[in-house]
Amino acid sequence: MNNQIKNLYQRADKQERLIIGLMSGTSMDGLDIALCTVRGYGVDTEIRVIEFCTASYDDAFRKQIKAVFSKKNANLDLVCLMNEHIANVHATFINDALETWGYKAADIDFIASHGQTIFHAPKSLHRLSGYPNGTLQIGDGDHIAFKTGIITLSDFRQKHLAAGGEGAPLAVYGDYLIFSKKGENRIMLNIGGIANFTYLPGNSNASAVFSTDVGPGNTLMDQYMQQNFGRFYDKDATISSSGNPNQKLLSALLGHGFFELDFPKTTGPELFNLNYLHQAQKQSSTEKINKEDVMATLCHFSADGIVNAIKKSVNKEKEFWVFMSGGGIHNPLLTDLLRKNLPRANFDTTAALGIQPDAKEAVLFAILANETLCGKKISFGKGVPSVFMGKISLPT
Structure with a gap:
């Protein structure tokens, strides 16, 4: 077995996991970083936020995001570059937060990264015949995993789309x-x-x-x-x-x-x-x-x-x-x-x-990651696909 796969299995199999949830929303004010302890899964999930901060975006970085945000005619060159650039910036924020909190990368089991939404296109909005629901979040998970040394789950919304949902809300x-x-x-x-x-x-x-x-x-x-x-x-x-x-x-x-x-x-x-x-x-x-x-x-x-x-x-x-x-x-x-x-x-x-209001969205992605790693299928109602979400990126 590949050592990275073995490491993934061993960390997912722990009784208590340390998961970092990340959220950057459409307000683009910064990256919410929530370090959580998680036990169990499903309705038996026990989650506790032990550290939380918002790494603020400076005006220059926010301007870079806005250059590709919610634009039908965005520059594809910039979209491509920002996919990597956002991930690198987020990875730096994570490393800085861990240093401030007194943790090493090896202490953390997983990162759950929402990424930065740059375009959301459900059928009700795009109204283009023959095209499915769509959404796009950038901030590549492989870059985050490599630069932090932590297994990263990202791009959560695509499975929701694949199963017939609109990719939101999760x-x-x-x-x-x-x-x-x-x-x-x-x-x-x-x-x-x-x-x-x-x-x-x-x-x-x-x-x-x-x-x-x-x-x-x-x-x-x-x-x-x-x-x-x-x-x-x-x-x-x-x-x-x-x-x-x-x-x-x-x-x-x-x-x-x-x-x-x-x-x-x-x-x-x-x-x-x-x-x-x-x-x-x-x-x-x-x-x-x-x-x-x-x-x-x-x-x-x-x-x-x-x-x-x-x-x-x-x-x-x-x-x-x-x-x-x-x-x-x-x-x-x-x-x-x-x-x-x-x-x-x-x-x-x-x-x-028990959950800080400003931390809640980041915490929810930590829960989504935990379900993908440890959970069992739950049958939800109409319009809520019963799927596990998030692509897994290994550090090396």
Whole structure:
């Protein structure tokens, strides 16, 4: 047996595994790095975050990613080069984090790398006859494995596509395994660039579980802030709180057919971008309203998309719990709107369940890797392929 395969087997067979989960989302603010201890698999999974940090992207690196991000006519030369460059940068971040935390590469069993999404193209968005659902994440796993010396699982979304899914959202798998609770109907709401949630029924029936994107979270607000205010995001909702939502613009923003599609569904900045806003302003004759009012409207747009989707999912439930994560939880206007418009919901963050909200997405990829290495098939419901995900890269 090849020694690397033997090493893979021995580490997967351990009672407790040290797995690093990585996540870089559409906000492109940095790389979330979560070092987790994992025991068991499936519904018996026990996971604990022992270290967490976000390695921030500098402006130069973010600009390099944006050059190939969500562009139908991206430069293929740059796409090719960024596949390697992102992996090298992420590997450096990992090595630096391990040194800071006092670990050696040999201590870590696996890395679970999401990579950087640069384009998401479900059929509902591309509408090209004869073509399947598609998505592309770059940041090559072989480069990460070689430069860290740690077995790396990456490119998780392709198996989901191959099995008939849209490649997103993948949170449903980890959410079900570690957050389901008998007797509580739970919504695991992640507000990143795109907002998505997993519905976990209180009967713990895996076939009734689903996960779906619901529309923009932070992406439109962030894009507008960067273009018009020279800030990366609206810290503490200062700008959006100073404006008033414009109802004509809000109605135009909510008028897209995406919001009428059945669950589960996926989307991305390929749809929800500044051109989308421009078209809505043109349609509603609101091109001249002040920028603060636009920001207020965009915040209400994100909130309404989330609220309407959750109401469709729990319309028969008298009481339910919403556990939030992602960068959007730091937007007080957005979270206040959610609480106001979902009065039957009990709100908290995933910190109440033992997982830091900012670390949750990285942790979920550590769980996906653990299932691929150690798990057994779980039969989920419609739209949730029952597959193991992630390609395995060996260090040498």
